[in-house]
Amino acid sequence: xxxxxxxxxxxxxxxxxxxxxxxxxxxxxxxxxxxxxxxxxxxxxxxxxxxxxxxxxxxxxxxxxxxxxxxxxxxxxxxxxxxxxxxxxxxxxxxxxxxxxxxxxxxxxxxxxxxxxxxxxxxxxxxxxxxxxxxxxxxxxxxxxxxxxxxxxxxxxxxxxxxxxxxxxxxxxxxxxxxxxxxxxxxxxxxxxxxxxxxxxxxxxxxxxxxxxxxxxxxxxxxxxxxxxxxxxxxxxxxxxxxxxxxxxxxxxxxxxxxxxxxx
Amino acid sequence: xxxxxxxxxxxxxxxxxxxxxxxxxxxxxxxxxxxxxxxxxxxxxxxxxxxxxxxxxxxxxxxxxxxxxxxxxxxxxxxxxxxxxxxxxxxxxxxxxxxxxxxxxxxxxxxxxxxxxxxxxxxxxxxxxxxxxxxxxxxxxxxxxxxxxxxxxxxxxxxxxxxxxxxxxxxxxxxxxxxxxxxxxxxxxxxxxxxxxxxxxxxxxxxxxxxxxxxxxxxxxxxxxxxxxxxxxxxxxxxxxxxxxxxxxxxxxxxxxxxxxxxxxxxxxxxxxxxxxxxxxxxxxxxxxxxxxxxxxxxxxxxxxxxxxxxxxxxx
Amino acid sequence: xxxxxxxxxxxxxxxxxxxxxxxxxxxxxxxxxxxxxxxxxxxxxxxxxxxxxxxxxxxxxxxxxxxxxxxxxxxxxxxxxxxxxxxxxxxxxxxxxxxxxxxxxxxxxxxxxxxxxxxxxxxxxxxxxxxxxxxxxxxxxxxxxxxxxxxxxxxxxxxxxxxxxxxxxxxxxxxxxxxxxxxxxxxxxxxxxxxxxxxxxxxxxxxxxxxxxxxxxxxxxxxxxxxxxxxxxxxxxxxxxxxxxxxxxxxxxxxxxxxxxxxxxxxxxxxxxxxxxxxxxxxxxxxxxx
Numbered sequence: 108x109x110x111x112x113x114x115x116x117x118x119x120x121x122x123x124x125x126x127x128x129x130x131x132x133x134x135x136x137x138x139x140x141x142x143x144x145x146x147x148x149x150x151x152x153x154x155x156x157x158x159x160x161x162x163x164x165x166x167x168x169x170x171x172x173x174x175x176x177x178x179x180x181x182x183x184x185x186x187x188x189x190x191x192x193x194x195x196x197x198x199x200x201x202x203x204x205x206x207x208x209x210x211x212x213x214x215x216x217x218x219x220x221x222x223x224x225x226x227x228x229x230x231x232x233x234x235x236x237x238x239x240x241x242x243x244x245x246x247x248x249x250x251x252x253x254x255x256x257x258x259x260x261x262x263x264x265x266x267x268x269x270x271x272x273x274x275x276x277x278x279x280x281x282x283x284x285x286x287x288x289x290x291x292x293x294x295x296x297x298x299x300x301x302x303x304x305x306x307x308x309x310x311x312x313x314x315x316x317x318x319x320x321x322x323x324x325x326x327x328x329x330x331x332x333x334x335x336x337x338x339x340x341x342x343x344x345x346x347x348x349x350x351x352x353x354x355x356x357x358x359x360x361x362x363x364x365x366x367x368x369x370x371x
Numbered sequence: 372x373x374x375x376x377x378x379x380x381x382x383x384x385x386x387x388x389x390x391x392x393x394x395x396x397x398x399x400x401x402x403x404x405x406x407x408x409x410x411x412x413x414x415x416x417x418x419x420x421x422x423x424x425x426x427x428x429x430x431x432x433x434x435x436x437x438x439x440x441x442x443x444x445x446x447x448x449x450x451x452x453x454x455x456x457x458x459x460x461x462x463x464x465x466x467x468x469x470x471x472x473x474x475x476x477x478x479x480x481x482x483x484x485x486x487x488x489x490x491x492x493x494x495x496x497x498x499x500x501x502x503x504x505x506x507x508x509x510x511x512x513x514x515x516x517x518x519x520x521x522x523x524x525x526x527x528x529x530x531x532x533x534x535x536x537x538x539x540x541x542x543x544x545x546x547x548x549x550x551x552x553x554x555x556x557x558x559x560x561x562x563x564x565x566x567x568x569x570x571x572x573x574x575x576x577x578x579x580x581x582x583x584x585x586x587x588x589x590x591x592x593x594x595x596x597x598x599x600x601x602x603x604x605x606x607x608x609x610x611x612x613x614x615x616x617x618x619x620x621x622x623x624x625x626x627x628x629x630x631x632x633x634x635x636x637x638x639x640x641x642x643x644x645x646x647x648x649x650x651x652x653x654x655x656x657x658x659x660x661x662x663x664x665x666x667x668x669x670x671x672x673x674x675x676x677x678x679x680x681x682x683x684x685x686x687x
Numbered sequence: 688x689x690x691x692x693x694x695x696x697x698x699x700x701x702x703x704x705x706x707x708x709x710x711x712x713x714x715x716x717x718x719x720x721x722x723x724x725x726x727x728x729x730x731x732x733x734x735x736x737x738x739x740x741x742x743x744x745x746x747x748x749x750x751x752x753x754x755x756x757x758x759x760x761x762x763x764x765x766x767x768x769x770x771x772x773x774x775x776x777x778x779x780x781x782x783x784x785x786x787x788x789x790x791x792x793x794x795x796x797x798x799x800x801x802x803x804x805x806x807x808x809x810x811x812x813x814x815x816x817x818x819x820x821x822x823x824x825x826x827x828x829x830x831x832x833x834x835x836x837x838x839x840x841x842x843x844x845x846x847x848x849x850x851x852x853x854x855x856x857x858x859x860x861x862x863x864x865x866x867x868x869x870x871x872x873x874x875x876x877x878x879x880x881x882x883x884x885x886x887x888x889x890x891x892x893x894x895x896x897x898x899x900x901x902x903x904x905x906x907x908x909x910x911x912x913x914x915x916x917x918x919x920x921x922x923x924x925x926x927x928x929x930x931x932x933x934x935x936x937x938x939x940x941x942x943x944x945x946x947x948x949x950x951x952x953x954x955x956x957x958x959x960x961x962x963x964x965x966x967x968x969x970x971x972x973x974x975x976x977x
Contacts, residue, residue, distance in 0.1 A: 109580040113410045154479075169556065171552060171555075171556065193554075195562075196552070196556065197554075197556075197557075197558055197559055197560045197561065198554040198558075199558070200556065200557060200558025201554070201558055205556075206556065208553075208556075212550060212552075212553045213550075213553075214545065214546050214549035214550055214553065214554075215549060216545050216548075216549055216613070216674070216675055216677060217542065217545060217546060217549065217677055218677045218678050218681045220679055220685055221542055221545075221681060224539065224542065225539075225542050225543060225546050225554075225557065225559075226545070226557050228539045228542070230558075230559070230560070232539045232540075233539045233540050233542075233543045233559070233564070234540060234567065235535075235540060235567050235568065236572045237538065237540060238531065238534035238535050238537075238538040238540060238541070239534065239538065240538060240539055240540075241537055241538050241539060241684065244539045245685060262679075265678055265681040265682040265686055266678050267677075267678060281557060284560060285557065313435065328648075392807065399843040406782060408782050408785060408786065410789065453875070460965075461961055461964075461965045462965075465964060465965070466780050467722070467781060467785060468716075468722050468785075468918055469918070469964050471722060471724075471785060471914070472911075472914055472918055472960070472961065472964060473961050473964070474913060475911055475914070476688070476911060476957040476958075479911055479953070479957060480954060480957055480958070483950045483951075483953060483954050484954070486950060487948050487950050487951065487954075553936055569902050580933050597793070601789075601793055604786065604789075605790075610787065619710070646804070646805075646850075647801065650797045650801045651797070651799045651801060652799035653793055653796075653797040654793070654794050654798050654800075654801060656790075656793065657789075657790045657792070657793030657794030657795075657797065658790070659790075659792045660786060660787070660790030660793070661770065661794065664774070664779060664783045664786055664787045664790070665770070665773060665774050665777060665779065665787065666777075668777075668779055668780075668783055669781075
């Protein structure tokens with residue numbers, strides 16, 4: 108296992124460091140993380156009871172929720188440190204930091220093809236004076252997009268994504284097309300049938316093996332136990348435990364606070 | 372060229388239709404795709420018209436037409452583009468309320484400046500001295516040629532809009548109109564995109580304003596009121612905000628019906644034309660706007676059909 | 688010093704209706720979320736209602752205030768019930784609602800023009816006494832307007848902030864579902880909000896009308912200022928609207944004294960407000976939902 112041969116994973120894998128990050132909504136502290144580094148392991152799982160601040164923390168990393176205090180920075184593999192928390196939200200993807208959405212989000216006027224071409228298209232083709240560049244963009248990304256379409260079995264990509272599952276999947280494929288170096292997945296498999304969950308997990312494993320750091324929030328603990336190299340347990344806004352899946356699974360606090368006695 | 376069949380009313384009616392159609396097509400890019408409600412269309416059009424007029428009349432150019440027209444029209448386009456850049460910068464990260472205030476405010480500013488700077492613009496007295504950048508014979512022939520040129524410009528705008536729908540740029544605009552946060556999370560700078568959209572469309576509105584100045588020969592602050600914005604908006608909304616041809620169909624059915632059919636062909640008492648008809652026109656446009664948006668918000672043509680379009684251009 | 692007192696007195700007395708109108712507009716905006724462009728015609732119609740009652744029944748100006756307010760309030764409620772409520776039921780989007788109100792505004796304004804024509808009309812009132820305040824001559828009507836506006840604003844503020852009904856209104860605005868569960872009847876309360884906003888707008892119109900003249904464009908001329916005061920001041924609550932409204936009134940009068948053209952004062956205000964909105968708006972951009 109990768110986790111057993113760790114010597115200095117920091118050199119090859121992008122990491123995100125969260126320092127003194129605090130967020131409160133109308134007086135209630137939702138996230139209060141003192142010092143946390145994500146990305147030491149290829150795939151890290153973030154678990155915890157509802158309201159523990161998992162989703163908020165992820166949104167803070169993406170800067171779609173501004174921080175009250177603190178900094179979040181990206182330590183890329185072999186590059187210079189970038190302070191993410193001072194960048195506008197759209198710059199995250201340029202640094203390879205990409206997140207899938209917990210609640211279903213879609214462009215309701217765009218078809219599946221549209222949505223994927225949008226994710227893949229480079230900004231230089233999306234200019235007011237480049238209205239003839241559709242062929243170029245299509246040519247550059249068709250193979251990659253078709254690969255995902257076939258792999259996940261989208262029925263008709265020229266149509267709109269209709270079911271919740273299809274939209275969820277589309278969201279994940281959009282993330283993949285952004286070529287993430289640091290991928291955050293917020294409940295990626297909720298609402299997906301088992302076979303698609305497996306396919307998503309396979310893609311995630313491949314990505315991680317190729318050098319992408321993955322952090323996954325998931326309620327389906329089977330996914331967490333089988334996929335993650337490390338699990339972080341979050342409660343009341345901060346990470347109170349981290350360790351290998353079997354350690355977390357056996358931990359008393361986790362069992363009492365979250366899993367319940369019957370779940371072990 | 373024998374133009375007996377064409378009376379002066381018809382030429383000016385057709386010119387109005389072309390002008391509003393051009394504005395409505397540009398508004399379609401802002402409102403239909405980007406979902407930015409520009410209530411200050413007349414401001415960008417008006418700044419183009421006045422910059423053109425002032426430069427054409429007040430500056431002693433060393434060259435004559437058509438160069439004088441081209442240089443002044445280019446300056447007018449540039450001025451409207453810069454205004455679009457500035458207003459775009461102000462409103463691109465605001466919500467609809469802020470956009471309403473910013474664009475309405477801009478239109479008011481243009482009207483105020485046109486009124487107060489009366490040594491340049493003629494203010495409330497108006498300003499004459501404009502003419503066609505050519506002379507091919509009778510007034511009617513000159514007007515007809517200008518109508519043809521304007522129609523050609525509108526066709527170019529229509530083609531551009533048609534291509535935008537088939538481009539990555541158009542897709543991004545639709546995405547921004549749909550969900551800005553989601554577009555941002557895909558690495559798209561929604562701010563810069565809206566800024567670019569506003570700059571380009573405003574510049575084009577300014578150019579149309581300059582063309583209008585050439586046609587009417589006389590600039591009057593009464594013509595840069597909210598009626599212009601209304602005409603473009605009601606035409607677009609009636610035809611269909613989201614569709615390429617919405618502006619075309621809608622403007623024919625609103626401005627075309629009123630400025631050509633009612634003005635020229637209905638046997639109405641003479642005194643109605645100066646007072647009652649223009650007021651009635653605005654009232655009916657307002658009413659049409661309400662009725663369409665309540666009962667058929669997407670207009671006659673309905674929603675955009677990206678599925679059909681995708682099948683056509685990328686289908687298997 | 689003379690400049691300051693002049694600006695204060697002229698600003699407050701001449702532009703007092705602005706504050707009242709902005710309060711009504713902001714109430715509607717904050718409590719129902721709607722930017723109602725047709726509010727400008729509520730103001731205009733208030734001025735016409737007042738003039739109609741005044742000239743038809745020969746009532747003096749103070750006696751017409753109550754029926755004018757009720758008529759304008761009823762008109763406001765009518766637009767809600769006949770148009771905005773059905774539109775909401777048709778799931779019309781926020782952007783479309785603004786355009787609808789824009790259409791309604793145009794329709795009413797030109798409808799009025801069609802009926803009444805362009806000429807400005809006047810209230811039939813005895814020519815007002817001029818009273819000297821801090822060395823500035825002020826007509827008694829404007830003074831009454833200022834007093835009435837101050838009293839009405841205060842009452843509205845207290846009503847919204849201190850009474851049970853006001854509490855219900857605020858509850859409905861912040862969370863409709865929760866309010867419904869708590870036994871608040873949304874239709875009744877929303878209708879009440881529209882009525883109050885209409886009364887405020889209509890009275891503002893009557894004050895504008897008696898201070899100068901009545902024409903179909905009366906409300907629309909003030910709309911941009913009202914919108915700006917309500918949007919910028921509204922983020923600090925009703926108190927903010929009052930403060931910003933008063934500041935705007937005084938600034939407008941002060942600049943009108945300084946510049947040779949009144950329009951420059953408007954120009955400066957428009958630019959100032961848009962810049963304020965921009966500065967404030969930039970801080971809110973990244974809080975969107977993803």
